[in-house]
Amino acid sequence: MLTAVTRRHATQYLRHLLSSRIFSTDTSTGISDKSDPVRSDPPPIKIAHTSSAGRGVFATRAITSGDTIHSAKPLVTHPSLSRLHEVCYYCLRRKKKKGEEGVDPNGYYFCSDGCREKSLAFHEVESRGDWSVLNEYCRDRGLKYPLMVKRLACMVMGGAVASDCLDILQPASLHKEMLLEMEDEYKLLRGSFKKASIADESMTFLSKEWYINVLARLRVNAFRIELACGSYEDLLASAVALVGDDAAVGNAVYIVSSFYNHDCDPNAHIVWVDSADAKMKALRHIEEGEELRICYIDASMDVEARQKILLEGFGFHCNCLRCLYGE
Ligand SMILES: C[S@@+](CC[C@H](N)C(=O)[O-])C[C@H]1O[C@@H](n2cnc3c(N)ncnc32)[C@H](O)[C@@H]1O
Secondary structure (H helix, E strand, O other): OOOHHHHHHHHHHHHHHHOOOOEEOOOOOOOOOOOOOOOOOOOOEEEEEOOOOOEEEEEOOOEOOOOEEEEEOOOEEEEOHHHOOOEEOOOOOEOOOOOOOOEOOOOOEOOOHHHHHHOHHHHHHHOOOOOHHHHHHHHHHOOOHHHHHHHHHHHHHOOOOOOOOOOOOOOOOOOHHHHHHHHHHHHHHHHHHHHOOOOHHHHOOOOHHHHHHHHHHHHHHOEEEOOOOOOHHHHHHHHHHHHOOOOOOEEEEOOHHHHOEEOOOOOEEEEEOOOOOEEEEEOOOEOOOOEEEEOOOOOOOOHHHHHHHHHHHHOOOOOOHHHHOOO
């Protein structure tokens, strides 16, 4: 539950986001899709309370099927462990050619000087640590969120973001086993920073409570990113990755996109083309005032499977029309 102070803070923060590049309608540095120009400001949405799903995103005017509703830049990204040296360490764009071009001394690839520059704030801190133990821990258990928390902690230490920048997002409710697991992850993370000789003053925010708070928000709000295949080679690489069940290039969290609620028959969806820069698109005609909803899961699953995943992963019983009719 938001307190009065955090609610005021959240409102100010949202205002800031709506006028900032995090919530962007500018495609010049994001995905460029000249055949489908993004409409000019302001974006046709507002965030408001829903009757049964907390806050949600509503259309402020009619939106045509296929329109880009808005573009979105991630606040935090992290490549999948199996793709660490195959995708841009900042925007998750796939490495085009084999070879050393754009690769830093640690073997990480940056697709452009822009991405290298934007990652300076966290990469300087991150490259001081030895993350092999944390990576191994995550790889063994199939975890991805601890890596995003590590990246966020480096961003905070590098001065790129405030330590409470995700507080506005809804957290997952956590059970006891999850909390115990998080305590271990926290110790591992803090220990790795200590070994990297990060000064205690730079880590004052990095408490166990901060770790749990951030991870609880990532659990509900982070997106798993699978890029469209741009070439025959990409297509084959994806097919190979699927054998290892890891087709995702990485994970990312966005602020405004995190306010979209779920429907098993959604009217909007999030699209990535070649990087973590995303677009929200309308799947059908949307009336002014209608709530925009995306599908969090594979919509082709049967109703029981969908209900189970939504309850266990996101903590709610879906009562969309498809679920009500048992479709
Ligand atoms: C990504 S957030 C969406 C924004 C959220 N409603 C908020 O106020 O920040 C996901 C959470 O929203 C709620 N939610 C999303 N879709 C829902 C639905 N169809 N029915 C009930 N709750 C839903 C659940 O609590 C879920 O964990």
